[in-house]
Amino acid sequence: MNALTPNIAPFDGHLIAPQTRAFLDRKHKLLIDGLWVDGETGETMETRDPATGLVLTEFAIGTAGDVDRAVAAARRAFEGPWSRLSVAERTALLTRFARLIAEHAALLTELEVIDNGMPRFIAGLCVDNCVEMVDYYAGSIMRIQGTTIAPPRHVAAEAEALTYTVKEPVGVVAQITPWNVPLAMAILKLSPALAAGCTIVIKPSEETPLSMLLLGDLLLEAGFPAGVVNIVNGLGATVGQALSEHPDVDKISFTGSTATGKRIIQAATGNLKKVTLELGGKSPVVVMPDADLALAIPGVAMATYFLQGQNCMAGTRIFVHVDIHDALVEGLVQFSQGMTLGHGLDPTSMQGPLISQVQTDKVMGFIEGAVAEGATLVAGGKRLERPGNFVEPTIFTNTTRDMRVVREEIFGPVMAIQRFEGTDLDAIAKLANDTPFGLSGSVWTQNLGWAHKLVARIRAGHVSVNCHGAVGTNIPFGGYGQSGWGREFGQESLEGYLETKAVTVRL
Ligand SMILES: NC(=O)C1=CN([C@@H]2O[C@H](COP(=O)(O)OP(=O)(O)OC[C@H]3O[C@@H](n4cnc5c(N)ncnc54)[C@H](O)[C@@H]3O)[C@@H](O)[C@H]2O)C=CC1
């Protein structure tokens, strides 16, 4: 990994590397057809450091016309040089891209921290995971394969014949990413699509454009042909909507809110583009009476607090058996009160700010609403009196199924605890499944029988035992119910960017 030169550039009480400063000071454009270009209106937006509210830099934003240019470039690349590359050449490009990410790990980490707010150690882990993911999909290209099948009866009756399938890239893909883990979201969408041989127009969240802009440089440096990856920053209502409606986009992959996911499905019907959606969640965390509290207390806390709760897998509905309720709550309160909140660049920070003032107001609305609805506030509940969007890790007990804090995705560090009695697994699973979402969940117990029986009963795409949200590069991830369509990560993600063509040859 290329270390950055020592952090010497002053940055609101912290120091950042000169390379980071230089990146921020650059003019940030759109990447279309292999070139950094201005948007057609010349309009820009600001992105801010959510820990301080200070403007980091400005970046160009696109329009529907810019989307047209980017989609046309992606189509030309799809039909042109990109489709003529051998699998070995495609593998080499992705491998080179992975190495460049590794070489720029320190810069990517610092950009992710100041644009999103996450603590540096988490951003560093994200970058490592990104390298692993690009390598994983580079390695999967050589294994893309079809099958041979018995030919149809009417052809085989008349002549010798051969039937086989081939896998082909879906085509031009639009990818719309959110702000909660911007770099990782971009990589988990870009790398399987590139491995499959698709071309891409990506729209990062307008809240966090920076890491994708640096990835644009790295994609060019790696040698991807012009138009293979195009970046059009901008607003969801303009650029996102134009991509979703676009008649020459073959597939759209989206991560974000369920409400926007539904809008995208409607927009996508025009040309019936394929749609993959990774949407919201309200994941259950079930703590059985025999749970190992030494494991469960930090595990349950971080199930909610990871990424300040701005995490689609967040386990924010905690169901705890009455026998250990008080002990667990006491431990969770202590854990929450021991968490240090601060700027992500500060190495002592365990939790950073929320992404924006809007998100902070939303989270505070949930907290005030829960108090008004009669939940018991046992930890946190306040916004910090300092610049930036900091909300204390917050715990409610005595919550009930009808409270908003239990029903809706909050995307903040807010835990809602309910207690249950008995060990009727069907009844416990009914509590866990009492949500329109189905993304993630976890079970905390030392009884393997209980664990597996509950896993089988919980309706979610990803369930963990004695840990939460244990996702990985090779592990399919996605939702039941209103948490989405399709799967990302692993081979299933690659499949989502491939069509199957069946071929019969009369010999
Ligand atoms: N599942 C997840 O990982 C995420 C869930 N969320 C949820 O969504 C809530 C609101 O956050 P937002 O940033 O407003 O989410 P959002 O779903 O509106 O935004 C996510 C992405 O979609 C784009 N977008 C917005 N409207 C669009 C449209 N009409 N067509 C196409 N693209 C569009 C945005 O520009 C952004 O790139 C959060 O509080 C959280 O509950 C937010 C981010 C990630």
Ligand code: BAL
């Ligand atoms: N970069 C964090 C969100 C904002 O720009 O306000």
